[in-house]
Amino acid sequence: MKIAILGGTGSIGEGFALRWATKHDILLCSRSADRAAISAEEYxxxxxxxxxxxxxxxGCTNEAGIRDADVIVLSVPYEGVVPLLERLGPYFKDQIVISLVVPMKKNKFFEYTPPEQGSAALxxxxxxxxxxxxxxxxxxxSAKKLANLDLVLDYDVVICGDDGDAKKIVxxxxxxxxxxxxxxxxxxxxSYMIESLTPFLINLAIRxxxxxxGVKFT
Amino acid sequence: MKIAILGGTGSIGEGFALRWATKHDILLCSRSADRAAISAEEYxxxxxxxxxxxxxxxGCTNEAGIRDADVIVLSVPYEGVVPLLERLGPYFKDQIVISLVVPMKKNKFFEYTPPEQGSAALxxxxxxxxxxxxxxxxxxxSAKKLANLDLVLDYDVVICGDDGDAKKIVxxxxxxxxxxxxxxxxxxxxSYMIESLTPFLINLAIRxxxxxxGVKFT
Known part of the structure; x- marks a missing residue:
């Protein structure tokens, strides 16, 4: 399977590239193909x-990655995701897009700030x-834990989606x-429920x- | 410490009575003192x-339990909690009240339905x-797991409150x-965040x- 990782050169994108590269073709996407190529070699x-x-x-540009991928991981900050996707819209066809996006703002603690649709995913x-x-x-x-290939991640991943087949693949x-x-x-x-867990977890960690x-339901 | 359990004869109230009775005086509260006495003997x-x-x-009435307790556990359904507390208001002084209350409604799945204050606790x-x-x-x-004294509960309990000393006691x-x-x-x-986790967990379980x-943050 071809998996494009938008935001692949930073934070959580690295972990997915490392974890899935053993079974899948990873397209590490960035605005700069050169920067993506450097990270790709390093990973x-x-x-x-x-x-x-x-x-x-x-390593490749966002445009090339989106065009060629079966699955696109959207591991980019909420700020800027709307103009980014509007600009890249023509390159999408019928891929699976995995949104990791969480709209939140920081005062003393973090607060979930969903758009009017109710969640970033919507x-x-x-x-x-x-x-x-x-x-x-x-x-x-955790981006840090995901990128550490020596760690076994004993966590639960809650997955939301409207398309049953896409959800099954994820x-x-x-x-x-x-x-x-x-x-x-x-x-x-x-999705608002799993998105809003993120600032909740960060606040719990700080306090x-x-x-x-991470979270485990038992 | 004297701990009054409102809703002590049913569901999760039983578990708290059993677990805390080894170190504290438990006042098992019900509208009917007779019914409370029967449960108290059983527990x-x-x-x-x-x-x-x-x-x-x-076993005792709600009124007697609230009046005599240091800590009051509010393990009653959201429906009816407002008139119940309005009626029992005069018996409260400066106790610690632990709210387990979750406002939610069930369609096919459960939905968190907070009051205008933002949460049941507020x-x-x-x-x-x-x-x-x-x-x-x-x-x-889980009420069932809490009431099973043979079970070790390997869970996290997130606690919200404005009074630091009260939070420490809980x-x-x-x-x-x-x-x-x-x-x-x-x-x-x-509190809305931990209240809203309840329907989320129930839905996860159903699906x-x-x-x-229960939940564990690791």
Whole structure:
């Protein structure tokens, strides 16, 4: 499967590239193809140094990545996602788009600030062509832990989406990351609940002197 | 410490009575003192049968329980809580009130339906005398698991409240239940987040064929 990672050169994008490169072709996307190529080489080295197989991590522009991918991971900050997707709209066809986007603002603590649609996932769905299948997932996975290939991630991933087949593919991708358990969180309208967990978890971490919190439902 | 449990004869109230009776005086409250006395005797037997100490579980009316207690556990359904507390208002002084109350409605799935104050905890605070210290906690603990004294509950309890001392006491009460970890969830204004987790957890359980889900942040 070809997986494009928008925001692939930073933060959580790195972790997905490293984790999925053993089974999938990763298109690491950035505004700058050069910057993407540098990160792609670096990530490839990290995977190979662990003695793991690497199907290939290729750096490319956002446009090329979106055009060629089956699955597009949207690991970019909420600020700027609307103009970015409006600009890149013509390159989308019927791919699966996984939104990790969380609209939030920081005062002393973090606050969930959904757009009028109710969640970032619904807003993103409204921007993209109707043939694109938006799935909401991975908001509450620590970027640091995901990028550490020595760590087993004993967490739950709640997945929301309107397209059953797309949701199933994202569930399978989740199971490929050791010990992550995918859970069906309902349709895309339920995404506000998993998005709003992110500022909640960050606040919990700050208040209780913890860090990189994930969540497990048992 | 004297702990009154409103809604003590049903559901989650039973679990708290059983768990805390080993160290505290439990006032099991009901509209009917007779019914409360029957449950109190039953629960006392359950604690003693496990070879545990039992400080005393006494059945009483809501009025008597509230008047005599240091801590009042509000384990009653949202429907009816407003008229109940308005009626019982004169019996409150400066106790700690722990709200487990979650306003939600069920269609196919459950939906969080907070009052205009933003959460049940804030609405309850507005009804009770200002000297009462409302703390919001235990919304996401399974009644069935809590009442099973053989079970170690490996869960997190997020606690919200405006009064630091009251929150500390509820944190200590939480730690007395083996493996429950209290986490500071912020002031009472943050309670909507932990209240809304309850319908979310119930929906997750329904959709994924799980049951009695609790939550752990790691």
């Amino acid at each position: 490839t080295g990290m995977v190979l140094s662990k003695g793991l197989a690497c199907c290939g991590i290729t 807003e993103i769905r409204d921007i993209l062509p109707k043939s694109v299948k938006v799935v909401s997932a991975y908001h509450n996975i 569930m399978e991708l989740t199971e490929e990351i050791k010990n992550l358990r995918p859970l069906d969180g309902g349709d895309l309208g339920c 209780n002197r913890l860090s990189d919190l | 006392t037997g359950m604690v003693l049968s496990k070879g545990l100490a039992c400080c005393g579980i006494t 609405e309850i605070r507005d009804i009770l005398p200002k000297s009462v210290k409302v703390v919001s906690a235990y919304h996401n603990i 944190m200590e009460l939480t730690e007395e239940i083996k493996n429950l970890r209290p986490l500071d969830g912020g002031d009472l204004g943050c 994924n064929r799980l049951s009695d889900l």
